[in-house]
Amino acid sequence: MLNKHTIERLVVYNRVLKDLRVRNISQITSEQLGERLSKTSSQIRRDLSEVGKKGRPGVGYFVEELIDSLDEVLGLKRKWGLALIGAGNLGRALFYYPGFKKEGYEFRAVIDADPSKIGRNWSGVTITSPDTLKKLVREKNIDMGVIAVPSEAASEVAGTLVGAGVKAVLNFAPVPLDLPEDVYLRHTDLAMDMENLSCHLCETEKK
Amino acid sequence: MLNKHTIERLVVYNRVLKDLRVRNISQITSEQLGERLSKTSSQIRRDLSEVGKKGRPGVGYFVEELIDSLDEVLGLKRKWGLALIGAGNLGRALFYYPGFKKEGYEFRAVIDADPSKIGRNWSGVTITSPDTLKKLVREKNIDMGVIAVPSEAASEVAGTLVGAGVKAVLNFAPVPLDLPEDVYLRHTDLAMDMENLSCHLCETEKK
DNA sequence: AAGCATTTGTGAATGTTTTCACGAACTACA
DNA sequence: TGTAGTTCGTGAAAACATTCACAAATGCTT
Numbered sequence: 001m002l003n004k005h006t007i008e009r010l011v012v013y014n015r016v017l018k019d020l021r022v023r024n025i026s027q028i029t030s031e032q033l034g035e036r037l038s039k040t041s042s043q044i045r046r047d048l049s050e051v052g053k054k055g056r057p058g059v060g061y062f063v064e065e066l067i068d069s070l071d072e073v074l075g076l077k078r079k080w081g082l083a084l085i086g087a088g089n090l091g092r093a094l095f096y097y098p099g100f101k102k103e104g105y106e107f108r109a110v111i112d113a114d115p116s117k118i119g120r121n122w123s124g125v126t127i128t129s130p131d132t133l134k135k136l137v138r139e140k141n142i143d144m145g146v147i148a149v150p151s152e153a154a155s156e157v158a159g160t161l162v163g164a165g166v167k168a169v170l171n172f173a174p175v176p177l178d179l180p181e182d183v184y185l186r187h188t189d190l191a192m193d194m195e196n197l198s199c200h201l202c203e204t205e206k207k
Numbered sequence: 208m209l210n211k212h213t214i215e216r217l218v219v220y221n222r223v224l225k226d227l228r229v230r231n232i233s234q235i236t237s238e239q240l241g242e243r244l245s246k247t248s249s250q251i252r253r254d255l256s257e258v259g260k261k262g263r264p265g266v267g268y269f270v271e272e273l274i275d276s277l278d279e280v281l282g283l284k285r286k287w288g289l290a291l292i293g294a295g296n297l298g299r300a301l302f303y304y305p306g307f308k309k310e311g312y313e314f315r316a317v318i319d320a321d322p323s324k325i326g327r328n329w330s331g332v333t334i335t336s337p338d339t340l341k342k343l344v345r346e347k348n349i350d351m352g353v354i355a356v357p358s359e360a361a362s363e364v365a366g367t368l369v370g371a372g373v374k375a376v377l378n379f380a381p382v383p384l385d386l387p388e389d390v391y392l393r394h395t396d397l398a399m400d401m402e403n404l405s406c407h408l409c410e411t412e413k414k
Numbered sequence: 415a416a417g418c419a420t421t422t423g424t425g426a427a428t429g430t431t432t433t434c435a436c437g438a439a440c441t442a443c444a
Numbered sequence: 445t446g447t448a449g450t451t452c453g454t455g456a457a458a459a460c461a462t463t464c465a466c467a468a469a470t471g472c473t474t
Contacts, residue, residue: 005431007406011399012383019382029451037383041451042433049453057452058440075405093300098357099381099398105405144404150305167411168404174306175226176219176244184407186400191306192218193393197351197375198282198312199214200391204374212461236421248421249463256423264422265470 002073006047012037013047014070020063029060079104083142083166085157086149087112087120087127090172094148095122108140109133113153130160137164144168151175209280213254219244220254221277227270236267286311290349290373292364293356294319294327294334297379301355302329315347316340320360337367344371351375358382 002010016036020028030041030048037044048055053069055061071077082100084091084107094100095107110127112118120127128136136142145161147154147169154173161169168184171177174192179185209217223243227235237248237255244251255262260276262268278284289307291298291314301307302314317334319325327334335343343349352368354361354376361380368376375391378384381399386392 001410002406003431007403008399010406011396011402014402015381015396015399016383031451036385038385040433042435042454043431045452046432046454055452056440057438058442058450060451073406073409074402075409076402080401080405080408089300089303093296094397096296097397099396100401103398103402105398105401143408144401168408170400170404174222176223178243178245182411184404184411186404188395188397188400189218189222189306190301190304190395191310191312192215192222193377193395194287194307194312194351195218195221195281195283195310196214197377197391197393198287199209199217199280201287201350201375202280202282203208204389204391210461238421247463249424249465250461252421252423253462262422263470264468265420265472267421 002050006050007074009039009043009047010051010070011074013044014067014074014076017063017067017070021067026063027060028063030055032060076103079106080144081106081108081140081142082144082146083107083109083111083133083137083140083161084146084148085111085130085133085161086147086153087114087117087122088148091148092122094146094172095125105144107146108142109136111136111157130157133160134164137161137166142166144170147171147173147177149173209257213257214281216246216250216254217258217277218281220251221274221281221283224270224274224277228274233270234267235270237262239267283310286313287351288313288315288347288349289351289353290314290316290318290340290343290347290368291353291355292318292337292340292368293354293360294321294324294329295355295357298355299329301353301379302332312351314353315349316343318343318364337364340367341371344368344373349373351377354378354380354384356380 030044034041034044051069051073053065082105084095087110107125110122110125111130111133112127113130117127118129145166147157149157151173154175158177158179162179162183171187174189237251241248241251258276258280260272289312291302294317314332317329317332318337318340319334320337324334325336352373354364356364358380361382365384365386369386369390378394381396384392
């Protein structure tokens with residue numbers, strides 16, 4: 001029902017609204033929100049019309065109510081269990097990234113194939129070997145897998161995750177994964193963003 | 208000229224093509240490429256028609272030639288200088304991320320406000336304080352800024368980057384930045400991707 | 415050299431997303 | 445209560461993106 005673009009924007013609106021809440025601002029109009037995000041007000045009204053809560057004509061939206069609806073829609077009203085695959089530099093950065101815990105995402109398992117890493121402890125989570133994954137997914141209620149291994153290993157661990165019953169995967173390895181239809185996959189490729197930037201720089205240089 | 212969606216796909220095509228090259232495959236049809244990426248062949252032909260090199264009817268595209276054109280379009284034929292702002296966990300992961308160097312992106316400056324970090328050395332790059340940024344951008348030919356600081360500090364460092372003349376910014380802080388029109392900005396918010404996943408999980412659960 | 419089998423490149427058709435524009439809902443104040 | 449001033453929600457229009465479908469280009473076989 002909600003399309004991809006809308007969801008992406010809802011996430012951003014939610015961020016801004018939470019910032020407003022901290023600053024004790026309790027109402028905002030679509031016009032103001034749009035200005036803050038360089039979007040048209042009608043875009044914002046259209047997007048928000050897809051979540052439950054309605055704005056009030058002549059006034060705008062109530063920050064608190066809207067956050068509540070957005071948290072509901074975006075699945076932030078409950079905790080989610082994560083398994084981190086890959087305990088390298090990137091894996092560690094993700095594990096300790098404060099934004100996850102804040103929104104209810106908990107790393108409950110950390111997997112790495114490197115024997116020198118297995119057994120180490122990160123804030124109470126012990127790093128274990130790949131063959132423990134299936135068991136951990138069941139026991140620790142893992143909802144999502146986060147892949148932070150080198151490209152070569154990515155396909156295999158993705159397969160293991162899916163085999164263990166995980167239905168959502170966030171892939172940081174720079175390789176497109178081919179997973180079953182019913183697994184929701186997002187690919188966050190750091191170098192891809194960079195290439196996007198350089199492509200634009202190139203284009204503007206030409207002008 | 209090239210639109211956002213097309214660029215995003217071109218980056219992916221380039222990845223796949225480079226993989227094919229490694230495996231000594233020298234030709235590919237739009238049909239095959241489409242299958243590999245779950246895209247229609249006409250989408251791929253349309254996208255590729257926007258880069259210089261033409262395919263050959265009855266044969267397909269030549270991998271090597273196509274990579275060459277894509278590298279050109281995506282700005283991968285030259286080196287780019289990066290400044291990393293923020294030497295925390297995420298900053299370190301980005302700095303040591305192998306994908307960047309491979310595609311010609313070089314971190315030439317690392318900035319952090321924490322006195323205990325200033326003076327440390329990461330693979331030959333010394334961590335320096337924020338007030339050195341302007342000078343470094345000039346001296347080290349910095350093309351892009353990579354922001355990996357906590358939200359509170361993000362706006363300010365973004366402003367400093369822009370003030371120093373940087374025209375492209377990759378923002379990892381979970382806060383929307385408001386930069387001048389002529390600065391190209393990309394926002395990679397790790398928690399945002401996660402929220403996207405949980406939103407989808409929620410939606411499918413409901414059905 | 416001719417005919418068949420591929421596959422490209424691209425107008426035209428279709429589908430999707432965003433913006434426009436305006437009636438209806440609400441507030442504020444006299 | 446009435447009037448003026450906001451702002452929302454949403455059909456309809458416009459802009460944008462994808463897919464279809466087919467002529468033209470090429471390779472392969474006889």
